Amino acid sequence: MLEVTRRLSRLLIRWWRQFGLPFVPLLTTVRLAGLVLAAIALWVFAEIAEEVLEKETYAFDVNVLFAVQRLQEPWLNPIMLGITTVGDPAVLVSLCLFVSLWLLIRRQRSEAITIAIAAVGALGLNMLLKSLFERDRPQLWTRTVDVRYYSFPSGHAMLSMVIWGLFGYLLASRFPKWRNQIVIATSVLILLIGFSRLYFGVHWLTDIVAGYAAGFVWLVACLLSMEIRKRGLPQGN
Numbered sequence: 001m002l003e004v005t006r007r008l009s010r011l012l013i014r015w016w017r018q019f020g021l022p023f024v025p026l027l028t029t030v031r032l033a034g035l036v037l038a039a040i041a042l043w044v045f046a047e048i049a050e051e052v053l054e055k056e057t058y059a060f061d062v063n064v065l066f067a068v069q070r071l072q073e074p075w076l077n078p079i080m081l082g083i084t085t086v087g088d089p090a091v092l093v094s095l096c097l098f099v100s101l102w103l104l105i106r107r108q109r110s111e112a113i114t115i116a117i118a119a120v121g122a123l124g125l126n127m128l129l130k131s132l133f134e135r136d137r138p139q140l141w142t143r144t145v146d147v148r149y150y151s152f153p154s155g156h157a158m159l160s161m162v163i164w165g166l167f168g169y170l171l172a173s174r175f176p177k178w179r180n181q182i183v184i185a186t187s188v189l190i191l192l193i194g195f196s197r198l199y200f201g202v203h204w205l206t207d208i209v210a211g212y213a214a215g216f217v218w219l220v221a222c223l224l225s226m227e228i229r230k231r232g233l234p235q236g237n
Contacts, residue, residue: 122158
């Protein structure tokens, strides 16, 4: 994904400059397009689930949650609680702000700005979509974790895809010898965060899948904007 993103960013810059357009609007266009495409992808997903496969989707979601519930063990609960905390939107946004400030101090503006925009954009889009769809959370058994707001799409899944995916990308670009290990570790963490929401019965599987899908689209847009900014701005900006 690292090489694909860099090649695509170079193509976009070359294409944009052929029209003699200013550079900054390209960044705005990529970011706005990412948010719009993520929202459209989720909307289409929700419409299909609601209008075409409503009964089948609900039955599938219920069966998945009951299957996951059978895996619950007292010793596993605190581990899963720690994993779900790592994917908490409030925790991730706070972490992003801290990392962004640290990168700004080190004069790494492209990374700092991208992380901040990624976090704010993902959180804002997730809250907007939750308000639009207003899907109730599962209530199949007594919850052991506090949850608020609506269920679709999963904020944990969406933000973990964006934030941990972005951190993994940055680490892989800085430590190419460990790229495969970083990609695997990041992927496992993101999947475990989504699974933890099923484990505690606070999300349907379709919430998780939708969150991952929208998060991936926004992640790609953020990575493209970061690579475009690095290649299109003079040194030091």
